Amino acid sequence: MSYTHKIAIIGAGFSGTMVAVQLLRQTRQPLTVYLIEPNLRQVGRGRAYSTDQDCHLLNVPAHNMSALPDEPAHFFTWAKARESGLLENRWVTEVTPNAFLPRRVYGDYLVDLLDKTEQQAANHCRLEKITANVIGITLEPGHIALKLDTGGLLSAQKAVLAIGNFPPSDSWVNGTDFTASGRYFSNPWQTDALAALLETRSCLLVGSGLTMVDWAIALSEVGYQGQIHSISRHGLMPQVHRPCQKRLTPLAFAAPTSVRRCLRQIRRLIQVSDxxxxxxxxxxxxxxxxxxxxxxxxxxxxxxxxxxxxxDCHRHRLAPVVGSRLDDLLNTGQLRQHSGRVLACHDNGQGVEVVFRARGQTKTQTLVVGAVANCTGSESNYRKLTNPLVQDLLNQHLIRPDPLVLGLDVAADGALIDAGGKVSKQLFTLGPPQKGRLWETTAVPELRGQAEKLARLLLAAGEA
Ligand SMILES: Cc1cc2nc3c(=O)[nH]c(=O)nc-3n(C[C@H](O)[C@H](O)[C@H](O)COP(=O)(O)OP(=O)(O)OC[C@H]3O[C@@H](n4cnc5c(N)ncnc54)[C@H](O)[C@@H]3O)c2cc1C
Structure with a gap:
């Protein structure tokens, strides 16, 4: 009987899906891939591309969104073939390499790619999609047992933690009991929150990054008439892409050993560049x-x-059309941007009293709004996460946060490092958990290459 290599992928967002796709495309040996995801809607889409709002656009142009590193035009070609259908969407004005298409459309692309790869996979390969949360892992010599919240156990030789981005923490509310209020929406990816905010006459979005923009644009799109406030310490919002911006070839850059020198070099490059x-x-x-x-x-x-x-606000920029909608909201005064720090929130039964101190001021101010949504950004401190799998792995000392607490400690090939500093031969990761080591490891242009390399590594280990 031939030996079947089994690899479990935990999480089916972009990262997990693309590891599955790459494994099925690359393998030459009998292989079973388990792709485990609790949320059916997120299979292939993850958190970023499962939005149902057309106004949530990609912040990277179509020419750079291929999921396959060896086929740079793959996404654009896919979209072009569906051009007439896409143009019916009022947020799609063109299907060109520079177009910023809806994230929902990108999710459709990923689901299609996964389905096609599964259909075309060799007979000796099998993809098993499992709807469950992995809540624990037991490492045995040569194999791993994965405990599912549905009651089952899965056995594999290796596992990939493709667990991505987590909802933001509530730490900005300073530990008050406000988090239990029905007027507070802690998780920005909760789909029913938008409908609840629509019932209010005013709301506060805490944070001023891409998630805040997603919310403000979605509110305006569904006809919200109320006052939208947003607050963040610096009050800085994401910059906007230039339409049809010229592309430069990658720059040669001597690696500096200080941030100041690095910044100086970047500024000089900008000054001398046309x-x-x-x-x-x-x-x-x-x-x-x-x-x-x-x-x-x-x-x-x-x-x-x-x-x-x-x-963050210069590097992760908005699609031009989103930028101009945001300007409209600011110019009409429907969106008011505050810079400062929230000190307390209190649900008084009629609304929420938000006490904050504006940047550079000593006196506090109070804002009264109908609801508050948390747009502070994904929580990266794994010790604060309530995800049962993360807690289990921390309790068993099988993972440790990286020294900057931006994600997990990982080796150069994505192998996880345990609390004692030992590099795992069975547990791997990619994408956002590698932020401490790589910093730039959240967007598709970085993740597609990681998925391809990790699949190669996992298969090579299986063949050895
Ligand atoms: C709102 C948003 C917009 C973005 N827009 C862009 C863009 O336009 N262009 C771009 O290049 N990048 C964008 N990004 C970056 C984005 O992070 C990556 O492109 C990518 O989606 C990350 O995928 P992931 O699979 O690593 O993580 P996620 O999408 O977070 O997926 C992780 C999955 O793991 C599952 N999971 C977690 N724990 C378990 C468990 N214990 N058991 C089983 N499953 C589990 C979760 O349910 C989730 O579905 C955006 C990110 C966000 C959040």
Whole structure:
């Protein structure tokens, strides 16, 4: 009887789905892939591409959204073949390489790619999609037992934690009992929250990044007439892509060992370039992971303290059409942006009293709104997560947070590192959990290459 290699993938967002696709495309030996995801809607789509709002657009142009590193035009070609259907969507004005298409459409693309790969897989390969949460793992020599919340157990030789982004934490509310209020929406990806906010005359979105923009645009799209407030410490919102921005070839960049020198070099490149700063930042993208890895830990910490917010709002930009809708909301005053710190929130039965201190002020102010939504960004401190699998792995000392507490400690090939510093031969990860080591590891252009390499590594180990 031939031996079947079994690989379990925990989480079926972009990362898990693309590891499954790559395993099925690359394997030459009998293989069973378990793709485990509790949320049916998220299979293939994950959190980013399972939105049902057409106004939630990709923030990367179509030409750079292929899921396959060896076929750069794959997504654009897929979309072009569906052009007439896509143009019926009022958020799609063109299907060109520079178009920013709806994230929902991108989710359809990923689901289609997974289905086609499954249909075309060799006879000796099997993809098993399992609807469950993995709540625990037992490591035995040569195999892993995965405990499912549906009561079953799965056995595999290796497992990939493709668990991605987690909802934001409530730590910004300073531990008050406000989190239990029916006027508070803690998880920005909760679909019923939008309908609840629509019932109010005013709301506060805490945070001013991409998630806040998603909410503000979705509210305006469904005809919300109320006042939208947003608050963040710096009050900085994401910058906007230039339409049809020119692309530069990747820049050669000597890795500096200090953040200050790095910033100076980037500024100089922008000054001497004939191009917009956006083109220069984009051209740095292929080297940004190696720049990050070259920085000592103390300098990485300095970056996080002083530059992170500025980097995020310049690097993760909005589609032009989203940017102009946001400008409309700001210009008409429907969206009011505050910079400052929330000190307390209290549900008084009629609404929420939000006490905050504006940036640079000593006096506090109070804002009264109908509801509050948490748009503070994904929680990356694994010790604070309530995900049962994460807790189980931490309790067993099989994983540890990275030194910057941005994700998990991982080796260069994605193998997880346990609490004692031992590199696992059975547990791997990719995507957002690698943020501490790589910094730039959340967007499709980075993740597709990681999925391809990880699949190769997992198969090579199985063949050995
Ligand atoms: C709102 C949003 C918009 C984005 N827009 C873009 C964009 O336009 N362009 C771009 O390049 N990037 C974008 N990104 C970046 C995005 O993070 C990546 O593109 C990618 O979607 C991350 O995928 P992932 O599979 O690693 O994580 P996720 O999408 O978070 O998927 C992880 C999955 O794991 C599952 N899971 C977790 N724990 C368990 C468990 N114990 N058992 C089983 N399953 C589990 C979850 O249910 C989830 O479905 C966006 C991100 C977000 C959040």
């Amino acid at each position: 191009h917009d700063w956006r083109a220069v930042l984009d051209a740095l993208r292929p080297v940004s992971q190696s720049l990050w890895e070259a920085l000592p830990l103390s300098e990485q910490r300095r970056f996080l303290r002083h530059l992170r917010t500025y980097w």
